Amino acid sequence: MTTKTQEQQTNRQDYFGQYGGAFVPPVLESKLNDLANAFNKIVFTVEFQNEYIQLLKTYVGRPSPLFFAKRLSEEVGSKIYLKREDLNHTGAHKINNTIGQILLAKRLGATQILAETGAGQHGVATATAAALFGIKCKVFMGSVDIERQVMNVDRMKLLGAEIVSVNQGQGTLKDAVDAALSYYIEHPDAYYLLGSAVGPHPYPTMVAHFQSIIGKEAKNQILEIEGKLPDSVFACIGGGSNAIGIFKDFINDKSVKLFGAEGAGEGLNSKRTAATLNLGKNMIFQGSNSLCLADENGNPMGSYSIAAGLDYPGIGPEHAYLQSIKRSEYHGITDNEAIAAFRLLSEKEGIIPAIESAHAVALAMKLLKNKNELAIINISGRGDKDVERI
Ligand SMILES: Cc1ncc(COP(=O)(O)O)c(C=O)c1O
Numbered sequence: 001m002t003t004k005t006q007e008q009q010t011n012r013q014d015y016f017g018q019y020g021g022a023f024v025p026p027v028l029e030s031k032l033n034d035l036a037n038a039f040n041k042i043v044f045t046v047e048f049q050n051e052y053i054q055l056l057k058t059y060v061g062r063p064s065p066l067f068f069a070k071r072l073s074e075e076v077g078s079k080i081y082l083k084r085e086d087l088n089h090t091g092a093h094k095i096n097n098t099i100g101q102i103l104l105a106k107r108l109g110a111t112q113i114l115a116e117t118g119a120g121q122h123g124v125a126t127a128t129a130a131a132l133f134g135i136k137c138k139v140f141m142g143s144v145d146i147e148r149q150v151m152n153v154d155r156m157k158l159l160g161a162e163i164v165s166v167n168q169g170q171g172t173l174k175d176a177v178d179a180a181l182s183y184y185i186e187h188p189d190a191y192y193l194l195g196s197a198v199g200p201h202p203y204p205t206m207v208a209h210f211q212s213i214i215g216k217e218a219k220n221q222i223l224e225i226e227g228k229l230p231d232s233v234f235a236c237i238g239g240g241s242n243a244i245g246i247f248k249d250f251i252n253d254k255s256v257k258l259f260g261a262e263g264a265g266e267g268l269n270s271k272r273t274a275a276t277l278n279l280g281k282n283m284i285f286q287g288s289n290s291l292c293l294a295d296e297n298g299n300p301m302g303s304y305s306i307a308a309g310l311d312y313p314g315i316g317p318e319h320a321y322l323q324s325i326k327r328s329e330y331h332g333i334t335d336n337e338a339i340a341a342f343r344l345l346s347e348k349e350g351i352i353p354a355i356e357s358a359h360a361v362a363l364a365m366k367l368l369k370n371k372n373e374l375a376i377i378n379i380s381g382r383g384d385k386d387v388e389r390i
Contacts, residue, residue, distance in 0.1 A: 013036075013040075013201070013202075013205055014036070014201035014202065014205070015201075015317075016204075016317050016318045016320070016321035016322075017321040017324060017325070018282075018289065018321075018324075019288075019289055019290050019291075019317035019318070019320040019321045019324075020201060020204060020288060020289060020290070020317040020318075020321075021200070021201060021284075021288060021289050021317075022200035022201040022287060022288070023200060023284045023287050023288065023289065024200050024287050025185055027185055027188055028184065028185060028188060028200075031188050032200055032201065032202065034108075035104075035108075035202055035206075036201060036202035038104060038107070038108055039104065039202050039205075039206050039209075042104060042107055043100070043104065043206075043209070048103060048104075048107075051103060052099065052100055052103055055099050055103075056096065056099065056213065059089060059099070059132070060088050060089045060095050060096065060099060061087065061088055061089055062088070062096075062213065062217070063217045063221070064083060064084045064085050064087050064088060064214075064217065065084045065087065065221075066081050066082070066083055066084070066217075066218055066221035066222060066225065066376070067081060067082045067084055068080075068081055068225075069081065069082050069345075069348070069349050069351075069377075071348040071349060072344070072345065072348045072349055072361075075344070075348060075365075076364070076365050076368050076369060076370075077368070077369055077370035077371065077372065078364075078368035078369075078370075078371050078372055078373045078374070078375055079372075079373070079374045079375070080364065080368065080375050080376075080377060081221075081222065081225075081230070081374075081375070081376045081377070082349070082351065082376075082377050082379050083214060083217075083218045083246060083376055083377070083378045083379060084351075084379055085214060085242065085378060085379055085380050085381060086351070086353065086354065086357070086379045086380070086381050086382035086383075087382075089128070090121070090124050090125050090128050091121065091124075091354075091381055091382040091384065091385075092121040092125065092354065092380055092381030092382070093211060093214060093241070093242045093245060093378075093380045093381065094121045094122040094124075094125035094126075094195055094241075094381075095125040095128065095129070096210050096211050096213055096214070096245070097122075097125070097195065097207050097210040097211055097241060098115075098122070098125040098126045098128070098129040098193060098195075099129055099210075100206075100209070100210035101129075101191075101193045101206070101207075101210065102126075102129040102130065102132070102133055102135070102193065105135070105191035105193065106133055106135070108191065110135060110190065110191035111135065111136065111189075111190075112135070112136045112137075112138065112187070112189075112190040112191070113126060113129075113130045113135050113136065113137045113138070113190070113191050113193050114137075114138050114139075114140070114180050114183060114184055114187075114190050114191070114192045114193065115137070115138075115139050115140070115180065115192075115193045115194075115195060116139070116140045116141070116173065116176040116177045116179070116180040116194070116195065117139055117140070117141050117145070117152075117156075117173075117176060117195065118141075118142070118145055118172065118173030118176065118238065118308045118309045118311060118312065119145070119149055119152065119307065119308040119309035119354070119356060119381075119385065120141065120145065120149040120151075120152025120153060120155070120156065120308070120385065121152065121309065121354070121381055121385075122195030122196070123139040123141060123152060123156050123161065123163075123195075124152050124155045124156055124159070125195075126139060126161070126193050126195070127139060127155075127156045127159035127160065127161035128159055129193075130159075130160070130161065131159045131160055136162075137159075137160070137161040137162070138161065138162045138164060138183075138190075139156055139161050139162070139163050139164065140164045140166055140176045140177075140179045140180040140183070141153070141163055141164070141165065141166060141176050142165075142166045142169075142170065142171035142172040142173060142174075142175050142176045143165050143166060143167045143171035144170060144171035144172050145171065145172055145173065145176070145308045145311075146163070146165055146171075148308055148389060149308055149385055150388075151384065151385050151388075152385050164179065164183075166178075166179040169302065170302045172302070172303070172308070172311050172312075173238070173308065173309075173311055173312045174286075174300075174302065174303065174312055174313055174314070177198075177199070177286055178286070180192065181199075181286065181287070194207065195207075195239070195241070196238060196239025196240060196241040196312075196316065197211070197239055197240045197241045197244045197316035197318060197319075198239035198240065198286065198288065198290075198312075198314055198315070198316045198317075199286055199287045199288055200286075200287030200288055201288075204288065204316050204317050204318055207241050207244075207316075208241070208244040208245065208248060208316075208318060210245075211241050211242060211244060211245025211246075211248075212244075212245055212248040212249060213245070214242065214245040214246045214378060215233075215245060215246045215247060215248045215249035215250060216248075216249050218233075218246055218249075218376055218378075219249050219250065222374075222376060226374060228374070229250070229253055229255060229256050230250075230256055230373075230374045230375055230376050231255070231256065231257060231373040231374050231375060232256065232257040232258070232259060232364075232367070232368070232373060232374075232375045232376075233246055233247060233250055233256060233257070233258050233259065233375070233376045233377075233378070234259045234260075234261065234360045234361075234363055234364040234367075234375065234376070234377045234378065235247070235259075235260055235261070235360050235377075235378040235380065236260070236261045236262075236263075236307075236309075236310060236333075236356045236357055236358075236359040236360040236378075236380060237260040237261060237262050237277065237310065237315065237319065237330060238263075238274075238307075238309045238310045238311075238312050238356060239312055239314065239315065239316050240260070240315055240316035240318065240319045241316070242378055242380040243260045243319065243378070244316060244318055244319065245378075246376070246378045247322070247328060251322070251327060257329070258322070258327065258328035258329070259328070259329050259330070259331065259363060259364075259367065260277065260319065260328060260329070260330040260331070261330075261331060261332075261333045261359040261360045261362065261363035262274060262275040262276065262277055262278060262310065262330055262331065262332050262333065262359070263275065263303075263304075263305025263306070263307050263310030263311060263332075263333065263335075263338075263356075263359060264278075264305075264332030264333055264334045264335075264337075265303075265304040265305045265306070265334065265335055266304070266334065266335065267332075267334055268332045272304040273293075273303065273304060273305070273332065274293070274303035274304060274305040274310050274311050274312060274313065275330075275332040276291050276292060276293055276303070276312075276313060276314060276315040277291060277315055277319060277320070277323050277330035278330060278331075278332050279293060280292050280293050280294065280313070280314075280315065281293075281294040281298060282320075283298070283300070285300050285313075285314045286314055288314075288316075288317050289317065290314060290315055290316065290317040290320045291314070291315050291320045292313050292314045292315070293313035300313055300314075301313055305335065306335035306338065306339070306355060307335075307338065307354075307355040307356040307358075307359065308356075309354070309356040309381075310356050310359060331363050331366075331367075333359040333362045333363050337359075337362040337366075338355055338358045338359045338362050339355075339358070339390055340362065341353075341358040341359070341361040341362035341365060342355055342358035342361075342383060342386070342390055343390075344361070344365070345358065345361050346383075351379065352382060352383035352384070352386075352387065353379050353381070353382065353383050354379075354380060354381035354382060354383050354385065354386060355383060355386040355390065356380055356381060357377075357378070357379045357380045357381055357383075358383070360377050360378060360379075360380070361377055361379075364377045
């Protein structure tokens with residue numbers, strides 16, 4: 001990369017430090033440029049904001065509550081609040097982004113929506129938004145994920161979406177993204193509704209923007225209830241959208257520690273892991289310069305986590321950057337630790353979290369033990385989809 005390019009990167013909306021960019025074939029370059037321009041021109045208008053906020057209120061059910069988890073707090077020895085994204089329509093944070101992007105897609109005249117999905121929550125949220133606006137929807141999903149998230153597959157079908165089973169690679173989220181990107185390259189007139197803060201610009205910026213409602217609400221809520229900022233905020237990390245969504249409004253509040261829980265699978269040293277921020281190498285992966293799990297030859301490698309939504313070898317560029325400047329910290333949580341937290345939250349609070357969100361609960365339980373701190377955990381989704389397997 002030339003010095004000039006590096007200079008150009010400074011202060012650009014498409015880069016977070018050295019991370020980000022749009023590394024795509026020429027056929028998508030102009031599409032993504034148009035999308036970035038449309039995002040900047042349309043999304044911040046009063047008309048768009050009014051429609052978006054109205055749908056978040058009346059369709060999604062926002063604001064999501066901030067709930068004081070008394071029995072969990074007693075167990076851990078810190079004062080813990082839960083941000084209840086599990087109570088959103090469709091059961092996870094993913095709908096905040098799909099409603100935002102579908103409104104943009106509609107204004108761009110899209111007649112077909114494409115999406116990838118891992119846990120199925122983004123697929124369900126996209127199929128829901130597409131049904132709401134009467135737009136055709138095609139969802140790419142790995143064959144392994146289709147088996148482990150059956151309930152969400154059935155929901156997507158009911159919502160009228162076409163599911164494309166992806167058998168290549170490991171049949172998980174990485175392969176679904178590859179397949180969706182390949183289809184998009186061949187059908188650039190479709191609208192690709194990416195579900196996490198990953199991929200080429202403008203997706204990481206756009207998805208983070210639509211998810212930042214989580215942190216904005218949480219900050220107002222904790223200030224209203226407690227009269228002060230939290231000491232720490234916890235979220236699980238797949239591609240990074242729920243985490244960046246809750247972190248965003250706290251980034252400039254230096255006293256607030258930001259923690260991400262990655263899927264460590266069978267352990268950080270086991271090679272059966274999805275802990276990209278702990279173990280990944282800097283490379284260009286799925287259109288963006290960020291971190292990715294790599295094999296001995298430095299090539300992108302498959303991942304493993306019990307949680308389909310965390311089972312991804314890449315990571316959004318903003319998290320790679322926040323880690324590099326030490327603004328946020330990322331820890332691996334094993335499958336077993338997540339399962340224990342899944343059970344504990346169910347028993348202590350009557351809240352069955354998504355197995356993805358249970359990783360955030362497990363990390364908070366570890367780091368907050370007898371600390372007497374004030375903390376918020378983002379419960380990114382509900383666990384109905386996981387009950388049968390756990
Ligand atoms: C409930 C839930 N939480 C978290 C994630 C991880 O995604 P992200 O890191 O983009 O929030 C997923 C992904 O499918 C999910 O379904």
